[in-house]
Amino acid sequence: MRVLVVEDEAPLAEAIARGLRREGMAVDVALDGDDGHEKASVTRYDVVVLDRDLPGMPGDDLCREIVRSGELTRVLMLTASTAVSERVEGLSLGADDYVAKPFAFPELVARVRALGRRATPAAPPVLTAGDIELDPSRRTVHRGGEPVDLTRKEFGVLEVLLSAGGAVVSSEDLLERVWDENADPFTTTVRVTVMTLRKKLGEPGVIETVVGSGYRVPGAGPAEDAQGEAGGTSGARGSSESGSLT
DSSP states (O other): OEEEEEOSOHHHHHHHHHHHHHTTOEEEEESSHHHHHHHHHHSOOSEEEEESSOSSSOHHHHHHHHHHTTOOOEEEEEESOOOHHHHHHHHHTTOSEEEESSOOHHHHHHHHHHHHHHHSSSOOOOEEETTEEEETTTTEEEETTEEOOBOHHHHHHHHHHHHTTTOOBOHHHHHHHHSOTTSOTTSSHHHHHHHHHHHHHTOGGGSEEETTTEEEOTTOEEHHHHHHHHOOOHHHHTOSOOOOBO
């Protein structure tokens, strides 16, 4: 899930971002309305956590712009006021949810997750490649019916590669979709993650390196397509064990 936090109090914005990242989300931060508007205009976010009282473009105007864009992005508004009239006004602007400061962080996480689910039009299909099966909804991975334990970043990389249906995905695309804007494009982060992922899957050749271009998983695609050719791998989903994210 990709989240944009628009909050002018830098310590609070960074605290929210750190907490959401620990929950496995890719998070960008904007400290004023203008920067928030620019980021929301060029990147598709699942959820925007938006403070109403912002320098630059007001939070209310930014909320209207996000709603007017027609994207599935959900807006969670933050405010220092606990007045019912404030909440009603915020929701009338098109915000999907409203949280008053100070708030309990577990509640904020739960609300962001709930909005993220609403931002997804349908449950994503199970993805497969050979005997590898990834279930985006359950956040599980199996190989040959056996669970594979992955970190959140490893899971994210594998999900993006399988979703590409065998096409090449560049390191830059993986950084943007799995990490966030603060990730250094010149680091070996992606390469190291792919290396570890190959080891956990038990077969280095599962993820191919395309020199100068990126990575690909041959034969990847939705489970329905694979089942039409090979009878599916439903046994893995029926297993009593699940690969967990660590």
